Amino acid sequence: MIKKKICMLGIFAVGKTSLVQRFVKSIFSEKYLTTVGVKIDKKTLNVGNQVVDLMLWDLHGEDEFQKLQISYLRGASGYLLVADGTRASTLDGALRLKETVDKALGKIPFLLLVNKVDLLDEWEVDEGRLARLLEEDWTILKTSAKTGQGVEEAFLALATKTME
């Protein structure tokens, strides 16, 4: 059985846990409950004709209380950088975290997820910034843990990248 360790990264309250819960258990809760430390979930999926176990490390969001623990990143095959589309500052936070990961692990497969696309009327993230990142060959998906939009695609896309 192929196993791939995937880390969920982003600052607090962007929806990392909600994305994992949507993907693994098909559930969503409106209630915000901050993550402490790390919770590891497993989801098996088919990537091409291979069966892959994704070990999803749902890490606490960076905030004034907890900085990213580098030891959590060890052995990661890839990661999902998550930003909240309704809070522009979370994209800055995601870019900072990417730099941290690059220093710790080198370049490994990742996707940027701009979450909460169900709240388009509250959208703050600048589309121009996203366009510039796309020009730098970033893979960016807009997701909603609430409706499920883009969630399966995101995890499958990252799993596929890790198999290349």
Add this chain to the structure above:
Amino acid sequence: MFTWNVERRELAFCLIDKNHRLIDLGGSLGTYGLGDLREGQDVENRFSFLEGNPVGDKDTVILPRVIVTSGVYADVHIISEEAGLWIVLLDATAEAEQLQLMQQRGNETNLLRERIVQLNAQLEAAQRTIAQLRDELNTR
């Protein structure tokens, strides 16, 4: 002091070989949902933090506050030696719960602050629009 600390933190340990078979185990395994483990057992699927997490020879990895079973956090120490891989668990639940309370409060306050800033920006934009319209009306 060491014994007190170890007892207070419900120390549990396992020693596994390269084939993920248990060579030795002990301590408060039940605290972490591992009370059913037995020597010789294949534990490849029992320690989710090991999967995809290679530990090099003579290496030590510390993973703080890992949720190891429902409601239980542990500081996980993974120590690679010739004998095999030591996994040492120390209870971190009380600390994690306290941190969770502080973090929750802090983050909710920060989210409210961000929301106030957003609403103020919208209000200012609306006021500018009103002022502009008023000026246009006055010049007619």
